[in-house]
Amino acid sequence: MTPAYFEFQNAVKLLCGQNALDRIPDELRHLKAEHPLLLTDALLLRLGIVSAVQDIMVAEGCAPAAVYTDIPVDSSLGAVNRIAMVYRESGCDSIVAVGGGSVIDSAKGARLVLSQESDDILSIGGIENLHCGRHIPFIVVPTTAGTGSECTGVAVIRNEQQGVKMEFLSPFVEPDVAVLDARMTLRLPARATASTGIDALCHAIEAATCLQSNPLSSAYCSAAIRLICANVIEAVQHGSNADARLCMAMAATMAGIAFSNSMVGAVHAIGHALGGVCHVAHAEAMGILLPHVLRYNLPAAAEGYAQLLPEMVGWEPAAATPPAERGKAMVQAVEDLLALLHAKAGIPLRLSEVGVNEQQIPRIAETALNDGALIVNPRPMLAQQVADLLHGAL
């Protein structure tokens, strides 16, 4: 159903192509940045994946003023504040973040702190209302194809003390430029390729069918789902296929643009709680929860799911499915894809496979209820229903 009113925004400039990294120095010059802080993690640095970016920056006269790699697996409030401190101490004037979700979220948090000339991200809560601040030039180079974080105005950062993931929404976390270059994901292992691809699929399905969906974000969702279904198996099986990699990167970005303009839903609400309480990796939580939430939502979302069937299975099989069966068939197609990725890449399908036990369920359910994404899920969910769903996924 078309909403009576909606807004749609995406101010991130996208550089997309097999050699897109080469344009980073031009973009830094355009942003009047001369002393970037290069933010990445130790593994990416050791694997030499970051050197493609670093070499270009050095060769073009915009070498990093500092390289910071001490990023935890889950971005944390403490890490964000430390990055802001290193930025100031090193005389940096811009940020180039090269990494997956944690690196990008940490960079976003640090950029927010620096823009407000603060030294503690917790002191700038309620940031949706911030309209003024210093512009910190910010370029993001994702090394996974999943989070879509390179083009969203939200940072998800873990509060270590409280064991919860906090969402920081602000124009000050939205990058100036996102660079999609297939070279960044060519060596991503099969399991990470599969799970991050499912995270992107999840963004697209939830953004298209949540209560805040709108026609513009749904268009991005449809295109993203089509690209994921056409390329994820190829990217898993032949990781060096640059075309498949770039298609997955584009799909993740489109799904990110979509959900930042509509919302996600219960898969993410419960997934954030699993990350906060049990440290389950976000993308793997998505793959485990997705079919259970889709089955739960079917009575309320069958029509929305039916509209996504052609993107999942192709137009002819979708047309051959009786209209009343299409919603259910879409859910089945998601389950079939997950089973295939489980067989080919070993992504987990049960919570017990990632160490979650029955005793943790009440706390996960309670945490999920406080997540804003649950409010826009197409079918209401109370604590008991979240707990029942988690028991079903154990």
Ligand SMILES: [Fe+2]
């Ligand atoms: Fe996600």
